[in-house]
Amino acid sequence: MTATQGEPADGGTATEPRGASRREVGSWWSWDFGATALNSVMISFVFSVYVTGTVAGDHARGQTAWADAQTVSGIILALLAPMMGAWADRTRNRRLMLGAATVLMIAATAGGWFVKPFPEYLLLGVLLLTVAAVVQELAGVFYNGMLLRISTRDNIGRVSAIGWGAGYFGGVLCLVIVLFGFVLNGGLLGVPTAELANVRAVALFCAVWMTLFCLPLVIWGPRDVPQPDRPRFNVVAAYREIGRRIGHMWRDERPLLHFLVASAVFRDGLVAVFSFGGVIAASAYGFSPTGVIYFGLAANAIAMLGAWLMSGLDDRFGPWRVIVGSLAVIILAGLVLIVLHTTLAFWICGLIISSQVGTVQSASRTLLARLAPVGEENETFGLYATTGRVASFIAPALVGLFTRVFGVDWGILGIVVTLALGLAIFYPLRVPGVTDRRAATG
Numbered sequence: 001m002t003a004t005q006g007e008p009a010d011g012g013t014a015t016e017p018r019g020a021s022r023r024e025v026g027s028w029w030s031w032d033f034g035a036t037a038l039n040s041v042m043i044s045f046v047f048s049v050y051v052t053g054t055v056a057g058d059h060a061r062g063q064t065a066w067a068d069a070q071t072v073s074g075i076i077l078a079l080l081a082p083m084m085g086a087w088a089d090r091t092r093n094r095r096l097m098l099g100a101a102t103v104l105m106i107a108a109t110a111g112g113w114f115v116k117p118f119p120e121y122l123l124l125g126v127l128l129l130t131v132a133a134v135v136q137e138l139a140g141v142f143y144n145g146m147l148l149r150i151s152t153r154d155n156i157g158r159v160s161a162i163g164w165g166a167g168y169f170g171g172v173l174c175l176v177i178v179l180f181g182f183v184l185n186g187g188l189l190g191v192p193t194a195e196l197a198n199v200r201a202v203a204l205f206c207a208v209w210m211t212l213f214c215l216p217l218v219i220w221g222p223r224d225v226p227q228p229d230r231p232r233f234n235v236v237a238a239y240r241e242i243g244r245r246i247g248h249m250w251r252d253e254r255p256l257l258h259f260l261v262a263s264a265v266f267r268d269g270l271v272a273v274f275s276f277g278g279v280i281a282a283s284a285y286g287f288s289p290t291g292v293i294y295f296g297l298a299a300n301a302i303a304m305l306g307a308w309l310m311s312g313l314d315d316r317f318g319p320w321r322v323i324v325g326s327l328a329v330i331i332l333a334g335l336v337l338i339v340l341h342t343t344l345a346f347w348i349c350g351l352i353i354s355s356q357v358g359t360v361q362s363a364s365r366t367l368l369a370r371l372a373p374v375g376e377e378n379e380t381f382g383l384y385a386t387t388g389r390v391a392s393f394i395a396p397a398l399v400g401l402f403t404r405v406f407g408v409d410w411g412i413l414g415i416v417v418t419l420a421l422g423l424a425i426f427y428p429l430r431v432p433g434v435t436d437r438r439a440a441t442g
Contacts, residue, residue, distance in 0.1 A: 020150035033170035034213025040171030045278040045296030051125035059283035067400030074393025083238035099218035101139035108132035112203025264391035266422025272395035299354040306355030319367035334416040
């Protein structure tokens with residue numbers, strides 16, 4: 001599940017969509033349920049730990065290679081981001097493009113089977129995970145753009161929220177199956193353990209999982225309405241339009257621009273919490289592969305509970321206080337974790353951090369909706385998705401830097417610094433009636 005999950009990414013118009021069938025809506029939810037196998041199992045808590053630990057043969061080398069790959073993928077997405085929304089908006093067949101990206105994502109995931117537990121396979125493992133992650137972001141553009149086609153103004157929030165929840169649930173279920181079916185005591189499925197075939201088979205399982213639950217949207221998803229007069233996609237025009245929009249915000253919507261910049265930075269830190277959580281647990285805190293999966297299960301569960309239990313804080317105190325408070329808690333927990341540096345501290349502080357991630361994401365989306373000019377909500381959410389991708393290399397670059405300079409124990413400091421930088425940029429933002437409690441009480 002990506003950080004921009006459930007947000008319109010194509011900057012489409014706010015016209016009322018036609019009624020969607022249950023099959024279309026269900027297949028849209030199913031895509032996120034399936035795609036989360038890549039995030040939770042391959043990238044966060046299982047396969048990336050195998051690649052950066054067992055395959056690399058040296059945790060410092062593995063963590064550095066992983067950080068470098070995340071940095072490169074972030075730069076690629078930063079270069080592609082300005083045109084991704086325009087591309088999705090102007091494509092003649094959104095469902096076909098989603099299908100092509102999904103198939104490539106599945107193929108890259110399945111390729112993990114060929115990553116054997118020897119150092120010479122480190123580059124292959126990191127490359128496959130990077131390709132899968134980048135393609136998933138591209139697929140997410142077309143996926144998020146379909147939200148406007150399967151929902152109405154009255155139910156768009158519910159449709160989006162159920163999709164978000166489906167992703168979390170899919171992640172938990174995948175981790176449970178992987179733990180008992182493939183990893184714990186060799187796995188109940190009886191896959192041979194020679195050359196860790198049982199762990200490599202996890203990649204095949206995830207590929208099958210994604211095939212089963214992602215492809216229904218490709219088959220039954222909403223069809224694009226023919227629009228002969230729709231302008232063709234133009235790369236230069238897409239970048240020019242982004243520049244025009246930023247110039248307009250600088251002149252007339254400075255608070256919105258302020259928020260987009262700040263949120264891009266701290267959201268990159270939030271994404272890094274999960275993309276590096278398992279790798280850091282194994283490399284710096286001595287977690288076994290099984291221990292990382294247990295932590296991943298707990299982290300996903302508490303992220304769901306945290307977002308649910310603290311959902312009323314936004315309405316009571318306003319989104320600004322929620323964002324500032326939750327980021328402060330995450331940063332403090334990260335610093336305590338660095339100082340104490342024990343397995344118990346990682347469990348406690350790591351779960352505290354996980355409990356706040358969803359809260360910040362939810363409050364950020366709420367604040368953006370309140371800052372968005374009337375009639376420009378969809379375009380604004382598209383920019384929100386775009387700016388998030390533009391900054392997606394900051395945390396990985398800092399994790400790699402601190403790992404190289406100080407060792408694996410200090411890699412987590414890169415995430416803390418990214419979040420602190422985002423908080424420092426965000427903190428001065430004040431818009432009476434929007435960022436404070438009055439925004440919630442009307």
